[in-house]
Amino acid sequence: MQRVAVAGLLCALMLFSCKSGEKMYNKGRYDEAVTAFVKKLQRKPQDATALKILPLAYQQAAKMHEDRVNAFLRSNNQLKWESVRTEYRSMQRLYDLIHGSPAALQVVTPKDYRDAITGAQxxxxxxxxxxxxxxxxxxxxxxxxxxxxxxxxxxxxxxxxxxxxxxxxxxxxxxVVNVVISELEVRSTYFQFSADQFRDYLVRTLQQRNINRFVQFYDERIARNENIRPDEYIELRFLDFMVGQTYVDRSQRDVSKQIVTGTTKDTSGKSQNIYQTVTATLFLTKKTVYSSGVLDYRITDTNNGKLLRSDRVPGSYTWVNQFGYFKGDERALSDADKSLLGGRDVPPPPPQDLFIELTRPIYDKLEQDLRSFYYRL
Missing domain, CATH: 1.20.58 (Methane Monooxygenase Hydroxylase; Chain G, domain 1)
Structure with missing residues (x-):
């Protein structure tokens, strides 16, 4: 039973292959028709349809590709030889395919295009x-x-x-365009190390991202030491920055709430709630430390002094610490009141850390601008 099923499947495949070859031939898809018929003959060397139509399909395929070759050769396109090579390669694939089938070789003598491919190449x-x-x-x-x-x-x-x-x-x-990124000086030597880290990380990132194979980025100090002549110069400088502006907001608020402390019965014996008003005072402190800055950058063509691009990139960082406590009856507090309580008075990050945080958005925008500018070079 299994052998019968396999035989039936093979017959169906051969029939499909033959019909597929005829269909491709009738649609003018001669390369595909040749392929289908050769595969059919590899399975069934005596197939009459394949033996009859394969030579016609190959003849039409050869004519189609040769016509295209002649059209390319007559054109003024400087790159026509690459198209010619593509056509010859298509015919060579049919040559190799037919040579893999003895039955196909009995009815078709394919042309070898290897020399033609070499010449076109x-x-x-x-x-x-x-x-x-x-x-x-x-x-x-x-x-x-x-x-x-x-x-x-x-x-x-x-x-x-x-x-x-x-x-x-x-x-x-x-x-190649050698782009040198300037040293980044700040008015306070206290932040110079952080500013250098900012610039060093920017240079490394631009180098590693390989934005454009024809653009090479250099640290100004390295370029100077290695005598690299810049084609473009990126000048970086902070126009203004402020670190650690502190605001402290202290407030207190009285709250009260009626609560049920028990029940009693009236003269008719009906139960009634006993209410009591409870109070508390909230003491809240909110400490805000604000830092901000603006970085100016300019890209200059060192050959002619032309300004290619300039912009100012702002950045800021806000550190907030809030804590609170209460006095009185805790039952007077709402859920919203309770959410404001707790915490403790902690010192803000050191100024160097605040400086780094305020420069993060500046760095992100600056890197994006430079990647976009040099990608289109």
Whole structure:
């Protein structure tokens, strides 16, 4: 029973394959038709339909690709050889497929396109290389970056084409933009260490994110020590900042509530609640420490002194500590009153920590601005 089921499945597959091949052929999808018929012949070498239509499908596929090749060759598109290579590769796949089926080889003699592919590939690499050289010789950074892409494409076509690898490296060096980030001075030496941490972390993050392969970021001190000439200079400075402005708000509030303390009976014997008014006084303290600052940054082209971008980024941080206690009867307190109680009087973070906190939103906005600016370079 199982053998019958397997045989039935194979028959169904072969029938589907044949019908699929005819369907593709009738729709003008000749490559797919050739593939379907070859697979059919690999399973059933004597299939009449496949043997009859396969030569026609291959002939139409070859004509279609050759027509496309001729159209590309007549065009003025400099990159036409890459399209030509694609067409030849499609035909070579059919050649390899047919050579994998003895039955298919009996009715089709496929053409070997290996030499044609090699020729098209060499022509394509030459065109890419020549385009890269023309761009590189222009001598400007934008053209050098385009030249880098052309040499990269050359090496993808032929991995050892002439001196393309050397030219690619040359184009990269000519196209790269060295961006130096200034030291960040603050008016108080007390915060200088924190300011240096801010700047150092910014430089490391920009370097590690690899925003643009043609942009390299440097710390001003390192650039100076290594004699790196900046193409662009990012100047950072705090226009103004204030750390640890403290506000203390003390208040007290009297509260009262009627509570049931028991029951009694009236003259008719009916129970009645006995009420008592209880009171308490809340003593609340709210200590707020506010810190804020504004960072100014400017991006300048060091070659011509042109200002490329500038902005001012504000940041702030508010530290709050609230605590309270009460005197009197606790039963007078509502749930909202109780939520205000507890805690203790604790000192605020040290000024260096407050400075770091106020610069966090500044850092986030500054990094976002710089990533956006240099991503589009």
């Amino acid at each position: 060499e022509n394509a690499a030459e065109v890419r290389y020549d385009r890269g050289m023309v761009l590189l010789e222009k001598g400007d950074k934008a053209s050098a970056r385009l030249a880098y892409d052309e040499f990269t494409a050359t090496l993808k076509l032929i991995s050892n084409y002439r001196d393309a690898r050397q030219r690619k490296d040359e184009a990269f060096q000519a196209g």
